[in-house]
Amino acid sequence: MAKLGKSGFNKMLGADVTLLSQDPLLGIITLKTDTGPIELAMNRIIAERVMAEFVEFLQHGEGDDAPTFAVERSQ
Numbered sequence: 001m002a003k004l005g006k007s008g009f010n011k012m013l014g015a016d017v018t019l020l021s022q023d024p025l026l027g028i029i030t031l032k033t034d035t036g037p038i039e040l041a042m043n044r045i046i047a048e049r050v051m052a053e054f055v056e057f058l059q060h061g062e063g064d065d066a067p068t069f070a071v072e073r074s075q
Contacts, residue, residue: 010035 010033020026025044030037042050058067 010038 010031012031012033014032016030016032018028018030020028020041025047027042027047028039029042030039055071058069059071061067
C-alpha cells in the first residue's frame with residue numbers, strides 16, 4: 001500500500017492514451033490529476049499488467065460499486 005506523502009495523494013480525474021507505434025505497440029498514457037497531468041510511456045506488456053491491476057481492483061467493489069463487466073479467464 002502506498003504511503004501518504006507530505007503533500008498527500010494526487011486525485012485522478014481522467015486518462016487519455018496516445019498511440020505512438022503499432023508494431024511494436026507503444027504509447028503514452030496521460031493521467032489527468034488535480035495537480036496537473038502525469039505522462040507515462042508504456043508498451044503492451046505494461047498496459048496488460050496495469051489493466052490486470054485495474055480489473056483486480058474493480059472486482060473488490062460491492063453494492064453500487066460492484067463491477068459491471070465479466071472477466072473470462074483462460075485455463
